[in-house]
Amino acid sequence: MKLHIGGKEIKEGWKILNIQKNEGVDFVGSITDLSQFEDESIDEIYASHVVEHVDQNNIKKTLSGINRVLKKNGKFYISVPDLDILCRIFIEKTAPLKVKFHVMRMMFGGQIDDFDYHYFGWNYEFLNSYLVETGFTKNERVKTFDIFNDTSSFAPYGPLISLNVIAYK
Template sequence: MTEIKLHIGGKEAHPDWKILDVEPRPEVDYVGNASDLSQFEDNSIAAIYASHVLEHFYYGIDNELINTLSEWYRVLKPGGKLLISVPDLKKLCWMYLHPDMSVMDRLHLMRIIFGGQTNIYDVHKVGFDSEILALYLEEVGFTEYEEVSEFNLFKDCSSLRIVDTLISLNMIATKSSS
């Protein structure tokens, strides 16, 4: 059986990764919502990569954020990796408040904080710093996680820089082997 590495919300085809997205496109392998991975069995996915996806789920309404992370945890194999990138709210707020930021720079930062809002899926509903993301990861069962500077897997927001500052919080969480 081929090992599945799932790129949630991916835009760029890659021979080692299968793309799951809510909207069908030629490069999408699986169409579905990131919060419902019922098309995958428990413990069936070797790795999940999600760059700037998690902030699109409500932290309160219907417990959507926890349910989504729980679903990702469910499908990961023991020892499987969750590579997750979210806008770093702490960094973005510091940058926004910097006195040298122009109004256009602040406008760009505001759009990153709240989402591009180009369609109904492109709206941010929660913000994270490393401690807050860790709380959510722990709540669904992850006990091992580490912050990394970049993944260098895809050309996406995980490595986006504004004014030479990386604006994403990138973490690798590992599902326990036991």
């Protein structure tokens, strides 16, 4: 099975886990609790702009839970707002206020509902460290995944605003 956490786009071969019951959602639940899935039962997990919604006290448990359900050599496609890139855009003296406000929302969440808050600012050093600590054996930074049409390839101000990593169990 391939699991798209937080997904909305229906794609053949992928099941969707979302915290909100929407059309196309196969499993309702949170990335922080994958207890509905057996150990080593999932080939690939995709989570674009989801992990930053996990509070700092639960991130190790969450990443360990993802590792638990992945099969041996399974892949975890993880995309998060890249704090290094967003900070560069935000402090650019010539950036208009409208751009800075948009970047601020990408840092802290759009806050359009109870689930749209960011609890963690990620850069590669932070993410790689947590992935290694929770048992992932190889972490590869990539430009894009080209699997779903989502924020992982969003570049409204030139550079991609996402940090995209494939973590291997």
